[in-house]
Amino acid sequence: METNDKKGIRRRDVIKGAIGAGGIAAGLSTASNLLFPALAQGERLIPFTDDASEAFSWRPIEPNTTHWQDTREITSFFTGNEEFYLVQHYGQPEIDNDSYRLKVTGMVDNELELSLNDLQAGDVIEQQVGFECGGNSQRLLYGLIGNANWRGTTLSSILSRAGIKEGAKEIVFFAEDVSTEEIRGREVEKAFARSLSIDDAMRSENMLAFEMNGEPLPHYHGKPVRLLVPGWYGVANVKWLKQIHVQDTRYMGRFMGRDYVTLKRTNVGGIERWVENSVTTMNLKSAIVRVIESGGEYRIQGFVLNDGTPLESVEVKIDDGPWQKAQLNPRNTKYSWKLFQYDWANPESGPHTIVSRVTDVNGNVQPTNQQLPEKVSFWEDFGQFPRQVVI
Numbered sequence: 001m002e003t004n005d006k007k008g009i010r011r012r013d014v015i016k017g018a019i020g021a022g023g024i025a026a027g028l029s030t031a032s033n034l035l036f037p038a039l040a041q042g043e044r045l046i047p048f049t050d051d052a053s054e055a056f057s058w059r060p061i062e063p064n065t066t067h068w069q070d071t072r073e074i075t076s077f078f079t080g081n082e083e084f085y086l087v088q089h090y091g092q093p094e095i096d097n098d099s100y101r102l103k104v105t106g107m108v109d110n111e112l113e114l115s116l117n118d119l120q121a122g123d124v125i126e127q128q129v130g131f132e133c134g135g136n137s138q139r140l141l142y143g144l145i146g147n148a149n150w151r152g153t154t155l156s157s158i159l160s161r162a163g164i165k166e167g168a169k170e171i172v173f174f175a176e177d178v179s180t181e182e183i184r185g186r187e188v189e190k191a192f193a194r195s196l197s198i199d200d201a202m203r204s205e206n207m208l209a210f211e212m213n214g215e216p217l218p219h220y221h222g223k224p225v226r227l228l229v230p231g232w233y234g235v236a237n238v239k240w241l242k243q244i245h246v247q248d249t250r251y252m253g254r255f256m257g258r259d260y261v262t263l264k265r266t267n268v269g270g271i272e273r274w275v276e277n278s279v280t281t282m283n284l285k286s287a288i289v290r291v292i293e294s295g296g297e298y299r300i301q302g303f304v305l306n307d308g309t310p311l312e313s314v315e316v317k318i319d320d321g322p323w324q325k326a327q328l329n330p331r332n333t334k335y336s337w338k339l340f341q342y343d344w345a346n347p348e349s350g351p352h353t354i355v356s357r358v359t360d361v362n363g364n365v366q367p368t369n370q371q372l373p374e375k376v377s378f379w380e381d382f383g384q385f386p387r388q389v390v391i
């Protein structure tokens, strides 16, 4: 038996179960079927008739390109390594496993240089983590998304081994991929990098992942090692990780200070202001991804992503009807995506608008698009996503 602790972390000494379990095909009448199965015989995908679906296009997976999922086609709890969305701003560098060394530098008692073997011999955990790009959008049917089972060493164990010096404030994660950036007319070479405060970095769930769904990390997902910050938007999960640097000043690189920066109008202590924030923890979001029919029975399925706060409910609304509770998949864990479904009894034939919303135990409710703060940037698109279908 595999067991998860409260955080959904599976320790190495626990017997490993099968991962990436595919769906078990079963008819809609099987009430216990809470997985997202591949369509079983006789099941039919009801096409969405909204503009978003009509405008949607999917691109084949090609080297160095961004790739997203067709969320209507999600068929398993874990996303295959090939299907899992891809974003990289500076291409996909190849790193040789044998000569790979992760450097830990700066305000530490012991600077470290760790091989892949060193990392694999450390404090290893397995964890289910789903995430999305901070730039995910309804235009892509929220396809910049994925959920996987990751294996790696805890970041806190590496930082403890290095020993963080008094006065240190921030930890910068530099990657191998580099690009030239023009800043004020000057071309400079810069590596992809993100940073975390010491407190954020020391969370026990942060990991340096070297396996994804039971396979060595594929090169396009950051081989050999990437940072994973569960509950945060994808941009925090630095791929092709080369150096961890501890410093006493804030790191203001492109992906902290200029890109992945949300500019919104919000209330700051009673005063309306336009303010920027770096994209960090995932906002509470749900979305319907598909409607299926079998033998005249209809089922609505969707996903939730958030920062790991337990959920109170996911609800579905049909046309002007009341919000009705959806069922959450019992396989969901703290940082996985959370799949849900709603059995739609006796829908009337004709066009319908269907929408979902999620509420967490702290009382946060997923807003409508109209309730979202006014934004200039497109980052952090988490409003309710109404969909249209014709029954």
Ligand SMILES: Nc1nc2c(c(=O)[nH]1)N[C@H]1C(S)=C(S)[C@@H](COP(=O)(O)O)O[C@H]1N2
Pocket: 084, 085, 086, 087, 088, 089, 090, 132, 133, 134, 146, 175, 176, 177, 192, 220, 221, 222, 233, 234, 235, 236, 237, 238, 239, 240, 241
């Ligand atoms: N080294 C590096 N890491 C990176 C990026 C990058 O461009 N370079 N992109 C980030 C962004 S914006 C996202 S959304 C995630 C995507 O991870 P994935 O491609 O494995 O899904 O990687 C993050 N890590």
Ligand SMILES: [Mo]
Pocket: 087, 132, 133, 134, 135, 234, 235
């Ligand atoms: Mo991203």
